[in-house]
Amino acid sequence: MRKLNLPDGLHIRPSRPSDRPFLEQLHHATREDLQLIQGEKELIESVIEMQFKAQNQGYGDQFPNAMYFIIEKHHEAIGKATLDFGHNEIRLLDIAFLPQARRHGFGKAIIQSFQMAATQACAPLSLTVLKDNLAAQRLYLSLGFRVDSFQEPYYFMAWYPPIQRAMSAG
Known part of the structure; x- marks a missing residue:
């Protein structure tokens, strides 16, 4: 397997149990929507924590x-x-x-590394994106993803490795 071509200092590693505090911090930082809820800080924090647990449980189940x-x-x-x-x-x-860490090109570099892995595996790379997340949609489209379907409130997008693109076009 080829080495991933990532910008200097950027690295991907498997998550460990000791990463949980960081993952909670990251989840909190990405849930600006929940922080806008009117109410006591303790209530808002408990809602954010419940969402974190539900997300992890949902991924594990599905x-x-x-x-x-x-x-x-x-x-x-x-x-x-x-x-x-x-x-x-x-x-x-x-x-x-x-x-x-946003708006520095890190997400683009990471997704491109996943595209390289998908190419090596001869498999498409797919994802869902909220219809309101226009910045993410622009990024994915610029990286060659296409919208395959829509189910409120998500677009299902896929990127096909060059050989699969040629096969699906023919």
């Missing part, structure tokens, strides 16, 4: 073979990615970065 990764920059955790390696596809279930 994708029992999913793999969880931590994204690091110079050995400091800045994000996470969750992938499911199915029989016919690689599905990017989740990718998230701390606010200070």
Whole structure:
């Protein structure tokens, strides 16, 4: 397997149980919507914690073979990615970065590394994106993903390795 071509200092590693505090911090940082709830801080924090547990339980139930990764920059955790390696596809279930690690091209680089892995596996890379997440949609489209279907409130998008693209076009 070829080495992933990532920018200097960017690294992906399997998640460990000791990463839980970081993952909770990251989840909290990505749930700005829940932080806008009117109410006591303790109530809001408990809702965010319940969402974190529900998300992890849901991935575990729906994708029992999913793999969880931590994204690091110079050995400091800045994000996470969750992938499911199915029989016919690689599905990017989740990718998230701390606010200070966004808009630096890290997500693009990580997704391109997943595209390289999908090419090596001769499998499409698929994902879902919220219809309101226009920035993510633009990124995915710029990386060659196409919208395959829509089920409120998500677009299902897929990227096909060059050989599969040629086969599906012919």
